[in-house]
Amino acid sequence: VHVLGHAWEPITDRGSTFEDSGHYLFLGRLVEEKGVNTLLTAWRAVESMLGDAAPELWIGGTGPLSAKVEAHAMNSNKIKYLGFVSGAQKQNAIERCRAMIAPSTWWEPLGLVTYEAYDFKKPILAAASGGLTETVAHGVTGFLHQPGDAEQLAIQVAELENLSSSDRKEMGLEGRAWLDSNTSLSRWQQNFSNILSASLH
Numbered sequence: 001v002h003v004l005g006h007a008w009e010p011i012t013d014r015g016s017t018f019e020d021s022g023h024y025l026f027l028g029r030l031v032e033e034k035g036v037n038t039l040l041t042a043w044r045a046v047e048s049m050l051g052d053a054a055p056e057l058w059i060g061g062t063g064p065l066s067a068k069v070e071a072h073a074m075n076s077n078k079i080k081y082l083g084f085v086s087g088a089q090k091q092n093a094i095e096r097c098r099a100m101i102a103p104s105t106w107w108e109p110l111g112l113v114t115y116e117a118y119d120f121k122k123p124i125l126a127a128a129s130g131g132l133t134e135t136v137a138h139g140v141t142g143f144l145h146q147p148g149d150a151e152q153l154a155i156q157v158a159e160l161e162n163l164s165s166s167d168r169k170e171m172g173l174e175g176r177a178w179l180d181s182n183t184s185l186s187r188w189q190q191n192f193s194n195i196l197s198a199s200l201h
Contacts, residue, residue, distance in 0.1 A: 030063030035103030
C-alpha cells in the first residue's frame, strides 16, 4: 500500500504576516463525524477554566447540527456561528484566527484543514485520527488530542493560550515550513513517479 497525499498550491506568500485576533476557528460540515459535539463540549470546559479570559470560538459550516451550533452561539458570548463561509470571508477568518481546530471523531483520511491552517501560518488542534496524525506534529505545529476527548482538547486550548505570542507564531511557521516541504506539485510528481517505479518492479 502506497500513500500519496494531496499536492497544495499555497494561497499566501511565504513571507506574508497575519493578524492574531485571538479566536479559534472550526470550518467544516456540521456533523458528528467532524467532532462538532466534542468541540461544543470542549468550549464549555474552556469557558469554565478560563472564565472571562476564554477565547472566542468561531464555527463556519452547515449541516445537520447547524441548529445545535446556533443555539450554543446564542447562549454563549464566546461562540460565534458564521454559517457557510467561502472566498474572502473564509480567508479573513483564517488570517485573523489564533489556531484552527479539527476534532474529527471518524478516521479522517486527509483533512485539508491542516493545509489551510499551515498556508496561513496557523497552529492546529486536531484529533489523532487517520491522516491528521501524519500532518500534525504534536507540540511542533499544533497539538493532537484523542478523538472525542473534549477535556483534553480544552486543556490544549488553555495550553496554547498560555504560550507567548512568539511561541504560537513559531508553531505556525513550522506548519508553513512543513507545507512548503511536503506538498509542492514537484514533490507530488516525484512521489507519484516513485510509486509507479515501485509498482513495476
